[in-house]
Amino acid sequence: MGNRTVEFELNGEAVRVEVEPRTKLVDCIRHRLMRTGTHVGCEHGVCGACTVILDGESVLSCLMLAVQVEGRSVTTVEGLSPAEGLSPLQASFRKHHGLQCGFCTPGMITAAHALLTREPDADDDRIREAMSGNICRCTGYLSIVEAIREARAAYGGASSMPAGEVAAQ
Amino acid sequence: MKLPDLDYCAPASLEEVVALLSANADAKIISGGQSLMPVLAFRLNAPSVLVDLGRLQGLDRIEIGADHVRLGARVRWIDIERHPALRTAQPLLVAMIDHVAHTQVRNRGTVGGSLAHADPASEMPGFARLVDAVIEVFGESGPRELSAEDFFLGPLETVLEPTDVLTGVRLPAWPAGRRWGFQEVARRRGDFAMAGVAVCFDDGTDGAVHDMRAVAIGAGSTPVRLSGVEAFLEGRVLTAELAEAAGATAGQEVSPMVEDAGEADYRRALVMTLTARTLKQAAGLEQE
Ligand SMILES: Cc1cc2nc3c(=O)[nH]c(=O)nc-3n(C[C@H](O)[C@H](O)[C@H](O)COP(=O)(O)OP(=O)(O)OC[C@H]3O[C@@H](n4cnc5c(N)ncnc54)[C@H](O)[C@@H]3O)c2cc1C
Ligand code: FES
Ligand code: FES
Numbered sequence: 001m002g003n004r005t006v007e008f009e010l011n012g013e014a015v016r017v018e019v020e021p022r023t024k025l026v027d028c029i030r031h032r033l034m035r036t037g038t039h040v041g042c043e044h045g046v047c048g049a050c051t052v053i054l055d056g057e058s059v060l061s062c063l064m065l066a067v068q069v070e071g072r073s074v075t076t077v078e079g080l081s082p083a084e085g086l087s088p089l090q091a092s093f094r095k096h097h098g099l100q101c102g103f104c105t106p107g108m109i110t111a112a113h114a115l116l117t118r119e120p121d122a123d124d125d126r127i128r129e130a131m132s133g134n135i136c137r138c139t140g141y142l143s144i145v146e147a148i149r150e151a152r153a154a155y156g157g158a159s160s161m162p163a164g165e166v167a168a169q
Numbered sequence: 170m171k172l173p174d175l176d177y178c179a180p181a182s183l184e185e186v187v188a189l190l191s192a193n194a195d196a197k198i199i200s201g202g203q204s205l206m207p208v209l210a211f212r213l214n215a216p217s218v219l220v221d222l223g224r225l226q227g228l229d230r231i232e233i234g235a236d237h238v239r240l241g242a243r244v245r246w247i248d249i250e251r252h253p254a255l256r257t258a259q260p261l262l263v264a265m266i267d268h269v270a271h272t273q274v275r276n277r278g279t280v281g282g283s284l285a286h287a288d289p290a291s292e293m294p295g296f297a298r299l300v301d302a303v304i305e306v307f308g309e310s311g312p313r314e315l316s317a318e319d320f321f322l323g324p325l326e327t328v329l330e331p332t333d334v335l336t337g338v339r340l341p342a343w344p345a346g347r348r349w350g351f352q353e354v355a356r357r358r359g360d361f362a363m364a365g366v367a368v369c370f371d372d373g374t375d376g377a378v379h380d381m382r383a384v385a386i387g388a389g390s391t392p393v394r395l396s397g398v399e400a401f402l403e404g405r406v407l408t409a410e411l412a413e414a415a416g417a418t419a420g421q422e423v424s425p426m427v428e429d430a431g432e433a434d435y436r437r438a439l440v441m442t443l444t445a446r447t448l449k450q451a452a453g454l455e456q457e
Contacts, residue, residue, distance in 0.1 A: 063203055133270070
């Protein structure tokens with residue numbers, strides 16, 4: 001089918017790109033716009049690696065067409081990373097070993113950012129529930145939950161260190 | 170896992186949607202895309218054109234009226250979760266939808282898409298069958314209504330014509346004090362249920378069960394009303410023993426559609442256990 005021109009906002013920047021109608025959003029972002037931070041795992045909605053933020057809500061970019069984001073605002077992991085250094089959420093992932101191979105991490109960061117932006121006081125149960133669509137083959141998840149829990153403070157949420165840890169410092 | 174070649178359009182009116190579906194024999198509606206996109210990725214279907222409902226106005230409304238609640242076809246799972254009044258107006262609906270999928274899918278997946286997709290393990294079709302919902306459709310000859318009872322024909326199969334748009338679903342008002350139970354077993358929270366059971370009934374002044382309803386999901390080619398269980402319990406005072414006996418009845422009413430005979434037996438056993446448990450949950454009886 002003939003190509004379409006799609007205009008949308010990617011990480012705060014207006015972009016304009018020509019795609020086939022069948023092009024998935026994730027492929028448009030990675031292959032046409034060359035932002036390869038967003039990863040592709042399963043390509044059918046079960047792993048969460050391709051999570052991006054669409055107008056404030058986490059969505060799977062492998063289950064959307066690029067043409068569907070016309071006029072909308074998309075944020076990928078690149079958009080959540082400061083020019084220098086790490087965001088507090090990223091720093092918390094590093095501190096708590098919330099990643100090993102890093103394949104799932106862009107999806108974890110975008111999903112966690114969308115969660116904490118909306119619910120800065122999310123407790124462990126809520127974090128686990130909200131992150132249940134993101135699969136990690138390496139960490140065993142405990143360190144990911146810890147990383148997100150501690151990052152809550154940066155979103156204006158509960159300061160979250162367990163009592164023991166505060167005492168030890 | 171790339172999609173087959175296809176065209177895409179996003180019309181702004183129902184009439185245009187129907188006209189596009191009529192003009193293109195193998196056109197397909199896309200709503201949330203959370204079931205259709207995987208189907209296309211696996212190339213189980215290759216429509217010539219996708220007709221996106223995303224630009225239609227008003228289909229995303231939740232209306233709470235005196236005798237029914239109406240959910241527009243584009244209402245998403247997350248809209249149901251966040252709605253301030255729905256948890257009181259339709260408590261069982263909200264409890265069931267809490268089990269649908271994970272955050273990202275809940276942010277896109279819609280009520281209409283789920284009903285039209287008709288996965289037998291899905292919660293929304295199960296709820297629609299349980300309460301005898303009315304399904305609103307707009308087709309080549311204008312609007313019409315279908316009963317949930319007649320709607321589901323088989324796995325991923327409904328009475329909808331290729332040119333029909335499901336526009337909304339009407340749920341009868343939930344009587345104050347109606348009792349309900351819902352439980353499902355999934356390998357992970359948010360995954361499709363292996364089996365699930367929902368029950369509801371009204372308390373009579375005689376302490377007995379009235380308007381007994383029960384439905385099983387994941388245990389047949391469509392959601393299955395457990396009419397044997399309903400007849401067995403109607404008008405009786407629910408006890409733990411009766412709940413167990415109803416579970417045994419439920420087992421005879423379902424025929425899980427899975428290739429592996431062992432798994433079919435397992436799902437049947439789940440329906441039996443979940444029927445007993447949800448009945449006890451609804452009646453406020455002690456769970457063993
Ligand atoms: C990882 C994962 C887990 C999931 N877990 C669950 C779960 O536990 N329970 C559950 O119920 N669902 C689950 N789903 C499915 C999800 O809820 C889907 O969103 C839903 O079933 C379909 O809704 P949709 O809006 O995405 O429909 P789409 O994918 O857009 O469409 C599905 C089908 O319905 C047709 N259609 C859509 N809207 C209409 C309409 N208005 N009129 C006529 N035809 C229409 C389409 O043509 C297509 O054939 C899961 C999905 C994923 C990816
Ligand atoms: S790549 Fe999108 S969910 Fe796995
Ligand atoms: S860090 Fe390897 S998959 Fe999560």
